[in-house]
Amino acid sequence: MHDIALLVGYGAAAVNPYLALDTVTSLRADRARYVQALEDGLLKVMSKNGISTVQSYRGAQIFEAVGLDAELVARWFTGTPTRIGGIGLAEPGDEARVRHARGFAPGADGLPVGGLYRWRRDGELHKWNPATVATLQDAVRRADRTRFDEFERLCDDEERALVTLRGLWTIDEPAAVAIPLEEVEPVAAIVARFVTGAMSFGSISAEAHETLAIAMNRLGGRSNSGEGGEEAHRFEVDANGDSRRSAIKQIASGRFGVTAHYLVNADDLQIKIAQGAKPGEGGQLPGAKIDERIAKARSSTPGVTLISPPPHHDIYSIEDLAQLVYDLTAVNPRARVSVKLVSEAGVGTIAAGVAKTHAACVVIAGYEGGTGAAPLSSLKHAGLPWELGLAEAQHVLVENRLRDRVRLQVDGGLRTSRDVIVAALLGGEEFGMATASLVATGCVMLRKCHLNTCSVGIATQDPALRAKYTGTAEDVVTYFTFVAEGVRRHLARLGARTLGELVGHADRLRVRPLAHAKAARLDFRGVRGVPAHHVALPRSFARAQPWDLADHLDHELLRRADATISGGAPVAIALPVQNSHRAVGTLLSGEIARRTGARGLPDGAITVALAGSAGQSLGAFLVSGVTLALAGDANDYVGKGMSGGRIVVTPPAGARFAPESNVIIGNVALYGATGGELFANGLAGERFAVRNSGARAVVEGIGDHGCEYMTGGVVVVLGPVGRNFAAGMSGGTAYVFDPAQTVRALTNMDLVELGAIGDDSDAWLVRELIAEHVRRTRSPLGGRLLDHWEAMASRFVKVLPTDYKRVLAARRARPASAVHLPVAG
């Protein structure tokens, strides 16, 4: 696959893989299927890179070479970045000769196994292999320091076998600078810099997920919710003082379970732009793994496969990202916002952009990590080592004098204290260990995460298998403590009292003299050095980002609604609004969620009448009990992430235009909403209700890409829809008033089917929603539809995802307690 993707990416118009085709034939396999697989694969590669057509992919050269000589690249792959130099044509030639000799030696028995994707004894070296896995598990279970030293030795030695860039370096620890171990900062200060990887509840079992959270909370480090939401009971502290709450809450493109309540229960809100091990690819959770519990946490439907869209639909530029950072800061001002990027060429520029969004932390994810769920096409040839990305981010941030405003976190295959030190020297301040922490809980790298058959009870939701789970928080604590102790020993040898002192001192790395033919020509000057004119610039975090919420409109709302939030009488507030007021209602919602939990306030508790043009993100993450009634219009992102409450938008008093033909709210309304209601007396922009999973909305017309990736909730559109309607929609229902019968042509039919308003409950639901719309907005169009309801009802088209329909039918056929979900495939 990679071959084909590379050839086309470098400009080939056609590829004839004749040898592969002949091989397929000789294996008596189906050539057509092979070709189909290549096609699908190429499509996948393109989509991961956000490219929709082969025309734009062909010749796009979206590659970076690692380990190729600059001259060779200039001659044959002109224009491709290659940062560390490396081999020319002779070395691959020699390898081909060796392979040939091996294949044609007398007595040769078939081809070697290879072991590229699965570890094999005589195959490719994998960093997680029987020895490292077993030694780590044995070390933590018995809390055996000697065994752990052995584990670190195995890992670090292996790296010397030239599998990682850091394996090519040594750390400069001259005896003269060493200090006594006692003078080095304590373990507690070091573990506070450690985080576990973003692994969602759903991809891993509740037991495993909570083990990591408890362990990190005990240590004072941070665990990461991943992108699957979190069960609310985990926000309470256990009787024994343990906390199962993930300190880092992730906000990914799918926005699963991202509610105000979720967001306020965090110390770190992490926007996942991409994942190192599968850049460009959203998470995917197969239906078989989605039981009632998981579905609840994600506000989705059990048994229905969930796909996170590759992009965030509210982020197309750094400005959009800044808006999301602002929204998140508003909903939870006590948490910091971090942004996760992947290690790739150009990540430095992006990191600088992120620093300007006022995010507090940039995460650089390398390609080594990643669950066994990552598709094979992403295991190899996708992403880059964190060493390169981190070094680049560090350089660009220092150069642009932005480094002191953000923290840099790094993850992707970190396992040992040496890894931590190398990462710190390259500029990292915080360190993520994802796979290693899972291995400490018993993961043995079955790579069966996507099949729900993990036999050690980690990446499965099958109760019988979960019963086999043996991981404990103690083991995870032991792991991180051992790493921290190792870090201390390194610090003593390096003569540093704190890890912080070393951040960004890449000059303490030395390149090992390398005898290996393929390594001999590498050149790390670009990675390790600090340019002389930058030596004086700050190399690590030093000062907080500017505070953006000072003039937020909600301060006034909070003042007036304070008593109501504490259980007092309902309150009605009227305020003018202007488009510099962003995320109105969001700060308020965060406070309500913090004080009242997931419940929020009773309906009607706080009513805010706004007049004017609202700025971006009106009612983002709104909660139950708050009604925002805006007379005027609103910018983009209305009701983004809304989890309750109500937004009503009507034209300004006295407007004389016909509401149903004028745009009243901007793009990307209700993105990732999990609940609540929106009534818009007018047209909405593009990408309406994308990834909505629970909100109900009535709107009088929408732009392109409406209801994309929706997984729940109800959308009633009284007017036109744009192109690509309902693409990737796997749940929820949309009803479109379609007198001109254009909806079919505009709908993306991949996952949905169209029908008429069916039984009575359908008709009742739609009619009630329209009636509510009319009551709240006095919509003339809505009024006319109700007046002639009998005739109009038949002109509605019902859009229902096929998979969702099947599951709903199955649920209706059985008592709720005994739902057994039919699973596709």
Add this chain to the structure above:
Amino acid sequence: MGKVGGFIAWERIVPGKRPVGERLADWREVTVDEDPAETTRQAGRCMDCGIPFCHQGCPLGNPIPEFADLVWQGRWSEAYRRLAASNEMPEMTGRLCPAPCESACVLAIAPAELRALPTGEAGGVPSLVLPGAVTIEALEKAIAERAFAEGWVVPRPPRVRTGKRVAVVGSGLAGLAAAARLNRAGHVAVVYEAAARPGGLLRYGIPDFKLEKHVLDRRLAVLEAEGVEIRCGVTVGAPDGPSWEQLRAEHDAVIVATGAPRARELDVPGRDLGGAVLAMDYLTEPRRSSVPPAASHDVRGKHVIVLGGGDIGSDCLGTALRQGAASVVQIELQPAPPPDRSPANAWPAWPLVFRTSSSQEEGGVREFAFRTTHLEGQDGRLVALHGTRLDSGAAVRLPCDALILALGFTGPTATPPGVALDERGNIATDASYATSLPGLYGIGDVHRGASLIVWALAEGRDAAIAVDAALRR
């Protein structure tokens, strides 16, 4: 990759054994062949792990997930090809291997459930019953037997000869594996064997009820048809045989695979009484009902004590029961191992737990933590064994008129003069099995000390690869 969720749907089932009564009445193999449909299901239980710990656990590094999947898909002949590429004689390991692969299988992780069941399983050295492990050993046997039955095991003589000659001394599995491979690579491989017939411990040691000798003969026939020459009755280094120097002078390489037959002795008063024999002398004769054993080795009607609680002791126990001993007690010096893994003996390491061999389930009494102090005789013949129980310190007298000493082995009896030995007296080699003498290699028990057939096969194979490379240089 087998069936998704197969290991959940289907339990681990190992091939059954014949009823004890029937077993004791003959010398035939204990295990019965498995229904191919069951084998297929069992193969479908393999998950094709990201890290196949089984594959690491196997000293041969057999491609377990690969052949399991091929069996699951019904592609048996390919499964055999795959297996035979790394394992020269899967029909032997399929019967005799203690299967460290299975205890390393990811499906064997179940600390709470890990129990050695009261019965040993599979034909050979009893392997630990692991709750969920894939039945790898049984798969191997099924694949190998299918291959022989279908005629897929055909001699593959080399197409070209290199003109190089290699002498292999010793026709145990180590020697045979090396010779087979070297021959196929085009070298002339001559095997020198001191005994009357080839096979080493497989022929003179391992009883028929674990391995019927026609299985060995079947393989030998293939090797000879491929061109491996086996010269029996030739003791290298003995006065009447070729000297080591001579052998080295006449060959481009010499591989020593002479085993580790030096038995550990019992050093107590009374050892010289009549009625006490070494296990290897006792087991050496072919155990077939048609061949009456020599008088000294016939324990019919006798009260037998087997000293040594290990696998060889078990083989003696099974043999004594089949001969019709009046009673058999098997004594072990060490205390009985625990039923579960201890924390320090975590998966995927070989589990040091209590096991019961197929012979032990057939009868006899087991004693643990028992130190023999002296043997009591009457008229020069043994009548009782005296010892101390190590836990209570109690002195015990056990009546006994036949004592079999299965106390293990301490190394080789004779080694080529001048070759460097390790601290235990075995031939020392480097990673490619080269000894201190140029062109001389050492493999199998003579190099490792008494070990397992899977190691003999692995060293034979790897040494052949090393020797081949050296000869081509």
